[in-house]
Amino acid sequence: xxxxxxxxxxxxxxxxxxxxxxxxxxxxxxxxxxxxxxxxxxxxxxxxxxxxxxxxxxxxxxxxxxxxxxxxxxxxxxxxxxxxxxxxxxxxxxxxxxxxxxxxxxxxxxxxxxxxxxxxxxxxxxxxxxxxxxxxxxxxxxxxxxxxxxxxxxxxxxxxxxxxxxxxxxxxxx
Amino acid sequence: xxxxxxxxxxxxxxxxxxxxxxxxxxxxxxxxxxxxxxxxxxxxxxxxxxxxxxxxxxxxxxxxxxxxxxxxxxxxxxxxxxxxxxxxxxxxxxxxxxxx
Numbered sequence: 001x002x003x004x005x006x007x008x009x010x011x012x013x014x015x016x017x018x019x020x021x022x023x024x025x026x027x028x029x030x031x032x033x034x035x036x037x038x039x040x041x042x043x044x045x046x047x048x049x050x051x052x053x054x055x056x057x058x059x060x061x062x063x064x065x066x067x068x069x070x071x072x073x074x075x076x077x078x079x080x081x082x083x084x085x086x087x088x089x090x091x092x093x094x095x096x097x098x099x100x101x102x103x104x105x106x107x108x109x110x111x112x113x114x115x116x117x118x119x120x121x122x123x124x125x126x127x128x129x130x131x132x133x134x135x136x137x138x139x140x141x142x143x144x145x146x147x148x149x150x151x152x153x154x155x156x157x158x159x160x161x162x163x164x165x166x167x168x169x170x171x172x173x174x
Numbered sequence: 175x176x177x178x179x180x181x182x183x184x185x186x187x188x189x190x191x192x193x194x195x196x197x198x199x200x201x202x203x204x205x206x207x208x209x210x211x212x213x214x215x216x217x218x219x220x221x222x223x224x225x226x227x228x229x230x231x232x233x234x235x236x237x238x239x240x241x242x243x244x245x246x247x248x249x250x251x252x253x254x255x256x257x258x259x260x261x262x263x264x265x266x267x268x269x270x271x272x273x274x
Contacts, residue, residue: 014212016266029212109266111210114217120185122248124220125210125266162253172265174181174221174250 011116013037013126015071017083019106027109028079034072034149037110039126041067041170067156067170069108069131074149082106084139084152086132102157105132123173130157176233177254179261180224180240181208186248187222195239200226207270208262215271223269225258 015037018027045060073080085091086104095104108128112119133139134155141150158168182191192198206223213220228236240249252261262268 016212109212111212111266114210114213114220119220122183122186124183127265129264172250172252174183174265174267 007121009118009121011118012113013110013118014113015083015111016109017079017106018109019082019086019104027107028077028082030071030073030079030083031075031077034074034147038070039067040070041065065168065170067128067158068134069128069154069156070151071154072149072151074147076148080150083154084133084150101132101135102130105130105157107131108154108156125174126171127174128154128156128171129159131155132157175227176230178226178228178233178236179252179254179258180226180236181221181250181252181262181265181267182224183221183248184219192224197224197226197236197239200228200232200236202227206258207273208267209270211263211266211268219270221267223258223262225254 013036015030015033016027017030042065043062044064044066045062047057048059048061049055050058071083073083081089081091086106087093087095095101108131110123110126112122112124118124131154134153137153139150139152142148156170158170161167161169180197192201201224203225206225207219208221208223209217209219226236237251240251243249250265252265254261259269
């Protein structure tokens with residue numbers, strides 16, 4: 001019997017997070033997580049209309065974009081806590097009002113499990129150099145006789161793409 | 175001279191890829207065995223790395239060659255402003271321990 005095959009890049013990824021800034025330290029593993037890690041990416045662009053074409057959008061002017069990482073942590077250790085809260089080792093303490101957040105943001109590295117199709121087909125690693133808790137996202141932490149699964153929505157900040165001013169790079173695959 | 179670190183995912187690399195790339199004259203060091211920092215030593219290699227030193231025109235050709243592969247991350251060109259280890263660690267990789 002012939003097996004039906006496809007180009008399926010399946011396999012779990014593990015994650016590390018290295019906090020920058022005042023709370024800096026070596027990359028720590030996020031340990032076991034609930035479900036897969038999710039990557040989201042969008043484009044922001046201004047639609048162009050013209051009288052002759054009415055309300056047809058005939059083109060877009062690219063203006064920017066956004067990249068986000070969503071993961072549900074389930075362990076309660078230094079790595080998971082840093083991933084949830086980059087601003088202070090104590091989770092109840094916030095930055096000073098008016099501070100920029102980028103110095104607190106840290107590096108996420110996702111690594112495919114060796115021997116899986118994900119490792120072969122790639123990316124074997126995906127690195128987001130600057131990421132932190134998305135402002136406005138509520139950390140929802142359970143306290144009770146259940147698993148402490150905490151969905152964390154991270155937003156990523158871009159770097160300059162090599163020497164090209166105006167071209168943003170949010171992550172690197174290998 | 176522009177210094178870059180070329181990383182090629184081993185599983186998708188044909189034996190003659192580098193020969194046909196035209197980049198061979200610019201490779202300055204021996205081929206580097208590379209693996210993710212999170213992998214165990216026994217997991218083997220994930221990538222091969224090449225230190226490149228190029229003039230601007232050659233670099234433009236190199237960028238074009240790297241951009242010709244549709245698989246995201248199959249080939250990656252990293253900045254090499256510091257040493258190779260720093261460049262690799264910035265993307266979660268390292269020289270495979272067996273090569274050290």
